[in-house]
Amino acid sequence: xxxxxxxxxxxxxxxxxxxxxxxxxxxxxxxxxxxxxxxxxxxxxxxxxxxxxxxxxxxxxxxxxxxxxxxxxxxxxxxxxxxxxxxxxxxxxxxxxxxxxxxxxxxxxxxxxxxxxxxxxx
Amino acid sequence: xxxxxxxxxxxxxxxxxxxxxxxxxxxxxxxxxxxxxxxxxxxxxxxxxxxxxxxxxxxxxxxxxxxxxxxxxxxxxxxxxxxxxxxxxxxxxxxxxxxxxxxxxxxxxxxxxxxxxxxxxxxxxxxxxxxxxxxxxxxxxxxxxxxxxxxxxxxxxxxxxxxxxxxxxxxxxxxxxxxxxxxxxxxxxxxxxxxxxxxxxxxxxxxxxxxxxxxxxxxxxxxxxxxxxxxxxxxxxxxxxxxxxxxxxxxxxxxxxxxxxxxxxxxxxxxxxxxxxxxxxxxxxxxxxxxxxxxxxxxxxxxxxxxxxxxxxxxxxxxxxxxxxxxxxxxxxxxxxxxxxxxxxxxxxxxxxxxxxxxxxxxxxxxxxxxxxxxxxxxxxxxxxxxxxxxxxxxxxxxxxxxxxxxxxxxxxxxxxxxxxxxxxxxxxxx
Numbered sequence: 001x002x003x004x005x006x007x008x009x010x011x012x013x014x015x016x017x018x019x020x021x022x023x024x025x026x027x028x029x030x031x032x033x034x035x036x037x038x039x040x041x042x043x044x045x046x047x048x049x050x051x052x053x054x055x056x057x058x059x060x061x062x063x064x065x066x067x068x069x070x071x072x073x074x075x076x077x078x079x080x081x082x083x084x085x086x087x088x089x090x091x092x093x094x095x096x097x098x099x100x101x102x103x104x105x106x107x108x109x110x111x112x113x114x115x116x117x118x119x120x121x122x
Numbered sequence: 123x124x125x126x127x128x129x130x131x132x133x134x135x136x137x138x139x140x141x142x143x144x145x146x147x148x149x150x151x152x153x154x155x156x157x158x159x160x161x162x163x164x165x166x167x168x169x170x171x172x173x174x175x176x177x178x179x180x181x182x183x184x185x186x187x188x189x190x191x192x193x194x195x196x197x198x199x200x201x202x203x204x205x206x207x208x209x210x211x212x213x214x215x216x217x218x219x220x221x222x223x224x225x226x227x228x229x230x231x232x233x234x235x236x237x238x239x240x241x242x243x244x245x246x247x248x249x250x251x252x253x254x255x256x257x258x259x260x261x262x263x264x265x266x267x268x269x270x271x272x273x274x275x276x277x278x279x280x281x282x283x284x285x286x287x288x289x290x291x292x293x294x295x296x297x298x299x300x301x302x303x304x305x306x307x308x309x310x311x312x313x314x315x316x317x318x319x320x321x322x323x324x325x326x327x328x329x330x331x332x333x334x335x336x337x338x339x340x341x342x343x344x345x346x347x348x349x350x351x352x353x354x355x356x357x358x359x360x361x362x363x364x365x366x367x368x369x370x371x372x373x374x375x376x377x378x379x380x381x382x383x384x385x386x387x388x389x390x391x392x393x394x395x396x397x398x399x400x401x402x403x404x405x406x407x408x409x410x411x412x413x414x415x416x417x418x419x420x421x422x423x424x425x426x427x428x429x430x431x432x433x434x435x436x437x438x439x440x441x442x443x444x445x446x447x448x449x450x451x452x453x454x455x456x457x458x459x460x461x462x463x464x465x466x467x468x469x470x471x472x473x474x475x476x477x478x479x480x481x482x483x484x485x486x487x488x489x490x491x492x493x494x495x496x497x498x499x500x501x502x503x504x505x506x507x508x509x510x511x512x513x514x515x516x517x518x519x520x521x522x523x524x525x526x527x528x529x530x531x532x533x534x535x536x537x538x539x540x541x542x543x544x545x546x547x548x549x550x551x552x553x
Contacts, residue, residue: 011552021428067210072531075538077504084525089533115328 060103067095165453171551207285302339303402318497433457465496
């Protein structure tokens with residue numbers, strides 16, 4: 001276990017995913033920039049971030065749970081392959097990737113809506 | 123962004139970058155040694171990558187005629203019908219590190235007394251240090267009536283011979299499940315690579331038959347070569363229990379010695395004499411031994427259980443040849459108990475590389491290999507047991523949160539998604 005340091009894990013991930021790793025990291029960066037921009041817009045418009053955050057968490061959680069049961073198919077196995085708690089825990093961890101992406105998108109969309117509603121009321 | 127935040131961010135990126143560029147941290151040696159690596163398989167390539175970085179002034183020569191590189195741990199998944207041969211086939215050229223000379227010829231002769239090897243074309247290559255990483259030879263002809271060309275025909279499967287044969291084996295398994303009958307499985311008596319694979323093929327055949335609702339039409343028999351189905355006692359107990367639960371019969375001390383493909387009969391050597399069994403399907407695992415170039419050299423064990431098949435004599439902790447101290451054996455060819463898996467190579471290579479680096483830099487070599495061997499034992503599609511053990515047969519799990527003797531999807535995840543990336547990183551000396 002001690003052998004799996006972050007550097008080794010990076011190389012394993014890179015060799016597993018190839019160019020997809022950079023695409024995934026690029027997508028994560030775009031989403032991060034989108035979230036930061038959305039927060040700044042909300043602040044500038046004087047709108048609270050609470051509602052977009054709640055919407056993002058709820059939809060993101062639903063997406064993660066749904067993806068948890070789809071993860072075995074990514075490994076060419078059926079959902080029935082999940083049996084022990086450790087199986088579900090790892091499937092959930094992997095499902096967090098699409099879940100977080102969905103949550104980020106929902107946050108950006110909700111924030112945009114909040115900002116435009118605020119502008120309409122002013 | 124404020125200037126201070128920018129500088130902190132830039133420093134963090136620079137630190138991460140330097141760590142990435144360094145890869146696996148290791149000592150270096152400035153020695154101008156001439157190092158020959160015989161064999162460009164998993165051990166040879168991984169070793170070349172590490173030594174290239176750790177010994178920048180050394181001359182490193184890799185000798186192997188083979189141009190294709192096979193991810194052998196994936197052969198089971200090809201035989202399951204989930205992966206294609208292309209998923210396990212790569213090019214050696216993509217993994218030979220820059221600054222390493224690759225002589226694309228087979229090694230024909232080892233002359234350790236003169237510190238040289240001779241290639242198939244007659245080229246004599248001298249060395250200061252030699253790493254024997256030739257891999258092993260599948261001796262199908264040691265089974266009377268068996269031939270490589272029979273794989274995929276007449277109910278004969280064998281996943282070891284290569285990607286095409288593993289795919290032909292997958293088709294043979296499917297045909298057997300469709301037609302029904304008796305399926306025989308087993309393993310040879312001697313040392314072999316990935317001793318879990320014969321069990322995996324048995325489990326997968328059972329699972330596929332169940333999924334197609336044809337389990338009642340097939341009778342599965344595993345012929346163990348000795349009184350155990352696996353050399354590590356807790357694993358033996360677990361597999362025996364699973365076989366019993368899945369109605370897989372076991373014959374102990376049965377070693378395949380001949381097959382009659384026309385009559386579909388297999389003859390086994392047993393302590394009570396030869397026994398002949400009829401089959402509709404048979405998974406043949408050939409005896410394995412050292413390639414002729416090694417076997418005909420002074421390098422193999424001269425006595426003991428590893429002598430007959432020509433495995434290179436080596437200290438089991440340092441993998442160093444006791445009679446020729448400038449020679450090391452790595453991977454399948456090493457004459458040590460256990461350790462004939464890609465996972466073993468992952469632990470053997472840093473030991474021999476770091477010890478050579480230390481020795482040539484005037485430091486005392488300290489690394490030792492504990493016999494680490496790993497076998498993600500697939501027990502069904504989507505389930506596996508992540509079994510890891512050492513020379514003493516002690517289970518040594520890498521992940522404390524994954525119980526080794528439980529059938530888990532997370533272990534299958536490692537087999538199906540994790541191993542190939544880890545293997546490639548190992549070939550580049552990064553894992």
